[in-house]
Amino acid sequence: MGNKIANRQVICEVLTEHAKEDKEIVVLCSDSRGSASLAPFFKEFPEQSVEVGIAEQDLVGIAAGLAKAGKKAFAASPASFITTRSYEQCKVDCAYSDTNVKLIGISGGVSYGALGMSHHSAQDISAMSSIPGMRVYLPSDRHQTRKLMESLLQDEKCAYIRTGRNAVEDVYSEEDCPFEMDRATVVREGKDAVIIACGEMVKPAKDAASLLEAEGIIACVLDMYCVKPLDQEAIIRAAQGAKVVVTVEEHSPFGGLGSMVAQVVSANCPKKVVGIALPDAPVITGTSKEVFEYYGMNAEGIAETVRKSLRS
Amino acid sequence: MENLKALCYQLRKDTVDIIMSGATGHIGGDMSVMEILADLYFKQMNVSPDKADDPDRDYFIMSKGHSMEAYYAVLCAAGFLDLQDVTERYSKFGSPYIGHPHNELKGIEMNSGSLGHGLPVSVGLALAAKMSKKANRVYVVTGDGELAEGSNWEGFMSGAMYRLDNLCCIIDRNRLQISGSTEDVMALDDLAAKVKAFNWNVICVEDGNDLDQIDAALEQAKACKGMPTCIIANTIKGKGSPVMENQAGWHHHVPTQEEYEQIMKDLNTAKEALS
Numbered sequence: 001m002g003n004k005i006a007n008r009q010v011i012c013e014v015l016t017e018h019a020k021e022d023k024e025i026v027v028l029c030s031d032s033r034g035s036a037s038l039a040p041f042f043k044e045f046p047e048q049s050v051e052v053g054i055a056e057q058d059l060v061g062i063a064a065g066l067a068k069a070g071k072k073a074f075a076a077s078p079a080s081f082i083t084t085r086s087y088e089q090c091k092v093d094c095a096y097s098d099t100n101v102k103l104i105g106i107s108g109g110v111s112y113g114a115l116g117m118s119h120h121s122a123q124d125i126s127a128m129s130s131i132p133g134m135r136v137y138l139p140s141d142r143h144q145t146r147k148l149m150e151s152l153l154q155d156e157k158c159a160y161i162r163t164g165r166n167a168v169e170d171v172y173s174e175e176d177c178p179f180e181m182d183r184a185t186v187v188r189e190g191k192d193a194v195i196i197a198c199g200e201m202v203k204p205a206k207d208a209a210s211l212l213e214a215e216g217i218i219a220c221v222l223d224m225y226c227v228k229p230l231d232q233e234a235i236i237r238a239a240q241g242a243k244v245v246v247t248v249e250e251h252s253p254f255g256g257l258g259s260m261v262a263q264v265v266s267a268n269c270p271k272k273v274v275g276i277a278l279p280d281a282p283v284i285t286g287t288s289k290e291v292f293e294y295y296g297m298n299a300e301g302i303a304e305t306v307r308k309s310l311r312s
Numbered sequence: 313m314e315n316l317k318a319l320c321y322q323l324r325k326d327t328v329d330i331i332m333s334g335a336t337g338h339i340g341g342d343m344s345v346m347e348i349l350a351d352l353y354f355k356q357m358n359v360s361p362d363k364a365d366d367p368d369r370d371y372f373i374m375s376k377g378h379s380m381e382a383y384y385a386v387l388c389a390a391g392f393l394d395l396q397d398v399t400e401r402y403s404k405f406g407s408p409y410i411g412h413p414h415n416e417l418k419g420i421e422m423n424s425g426s427l428g429h430g431l432p433v434s435v436g437l438a439l440a441a442k443m444s445k446k447a448n449r450v451y452v453v454t455g456d457g458e459l460a461e462g463s464n465w466e467g468f469m470s471g472a473m474y475r476l477d478n479l480c481c482i483i484d485r486n487r488l489q490i491s492g493s494t495e496d497v498m499a500l501d502d503l504a505a506k507v508k509a510f511n512w513n514v515i516c517v518e519d520g521n522d523l524d525q526i527d528a529a530l531e532q533a534k535a536c537k538g539m540p541t542c543i544i545a546n547t548i549k550g551k552g553s554p555v556m557e558n559q560a561g562w563h564h565h566v567p568t569q570e571e572y573e574q575i576m577k578d579l580n581t582a583k584e585a586l587s
Binding site: 015026048050052053055057058060061062063064065066067068069070071072088089092093096097098099 | 367371415421423424425426429430431435437438442443448462463466467470
């Protein structure tokens with residue numbers, strides 16, 4: 001509780017720490033350095049920073065060119081724009097051409113609240129996951145974001161990383177943040193139900209499990225920060241003994257975590273999979289918190305879905 | 313230079329054979345871009361098969377990726393690929409030789425095909441060289457119809473903003489695209505004024521199928537400091553045979569056997585005149 005550090009801010013911290021030693025790191029923004037919390041990086045490393053203006057196609061294309069020439073390119077822009085506005089550049093220049101571009105989608109999901117559907121990214125998981133060669137990560141808290149970024153700095157493949165705009169409560173602690181690249185983290189074990197969540201939905205999923213525990217329902221919680229490559233083994237292992245699988249994502253109900261989990265469960269250990277997601281419609285006006293409460297994406301809402309799913 | 317001029321016609325013949333073998337291709341743009349590619353690969357650029365991954369090499373990006381058959385012919389003549397293998401397998405089942413640049417093949421830097429990608433990528437390549445204080449030059453060839461894609465103009469802006477004098481964009485200005493004249497489909501003129509207004513050094517080449525003129529323009533581009541250069545090369549779509557010259561219908565027409573024979577005859581005549 002009380003954490004005031006947004007995941008996007010941690011990304012800036014990690015890049016700043018590494019840029020001191022690694023001069024091949026280049027950060028690109030599309031008039032988004034403030035939104036991305038990357039202004040400190042631009043200030044400290046102007047020679048490793050590239051501003052492209054409000055031009056996301058150029059942003060991703062330039063990032064790919066820099067990467068082709070050996071740079072470690074980190075392009076940061078609002079998630080809704082860097083994914084769908086420059087989708088073709090993500091597909092052709094990054095994934096298909098195999099360039100080391102890390103696409104940082106900031107203020108993902110409904111982070112922008114009342115700014116409306118143009119600024120919401122409820123399609124990014126689906127869109128980016130369907131590109132061959134593109135990896136998709138949604139870290140849950142600041143500690144995991146740090147470990148993920150440290151890991152991504154070591155590889156040379158492209159990836160999409162989505163973070164939210166607001167500070168999120170810790171799921172882990174500095175001392176206790178188990179992390180293995182491309183492996184889901186078991187937040188808690190349980191046999192009655194499995195809750196699989198990604199990004200900022202992991203914390204309410206964890207809290208939901210606490211609520212359920214008080215009622216005698218023991219739920220496993222999986223933090224599937226690696227939406228692609230999806231940790232199928234972890235899903236099967238957790239789902240096998242459970243009565244129901246509930247997925248939670250800040251995304252459209254189509255083509256995201258819920259769809260992917262349902263594919264794995266139905267093929268390997270068929271049972272009921274219930275998806276909690278944003279509606280297939282412009283979301284109601286409000287802050288992220290208000291929106292999550294309204295659509296049952298908070299701890300109580302998730303717990304209620306688990307209860308209902310176990311009953312029916 | 314005389315032999316290189318003749319070589320351009322041999323490369324056109326190779327290109328037509330590749331197209332005939334695969335029964336597909338973009339013959340019109342292949343023919344118009346040939347002198348541009350040949351001068352870059354055989355006179356201007358620091359590239360070779362032995363140094364395909366040399367960090368000091370020049371970079372070439374084929375933004376008009378559909379002119380791949382001409383690019384294959386040039387890459388084969390430059391020793392990156394084997395002409396017989398390319399010709400036999402082009403577009404065939406399981407072949408690595410597809411109809412657009414595919415960077416798993418030696419000598420090809422980036423994939424393209426979808427238009428409007430090459431210039432932003434080239435800005436990134438040129439910027440990387442500047443950041444690392446290296447001497448690489450970056451060349452990108454775009455089509456003219458392709459310039460309707462807005463991403464090109466984003467690239468024109470950023471190329472000028474970062475004063476990338478190591479970047480040279482060559483526009484294959486053949487004035488035709490699949491539906492007809494570029495000026496009827498989405499007018500570009502005054503193209504030179506437009507690019508100049510984006511703060512680029514603009515060089516207009518009257519005959520972009522004249523190797524001497526292309527080479528002179530590329531030399532001028534190297535001498536320009538403080539801004540990127542755009543060469544607008546006025547070319548003829550389908551250059552090399554009256555059968556296919558200046559006809560939008562030949563954007564991706566595959567010659568009939570009769571047309572093939574006439575085209576090869578015309579290309580031979582042109583080649584011999586230059587040999």
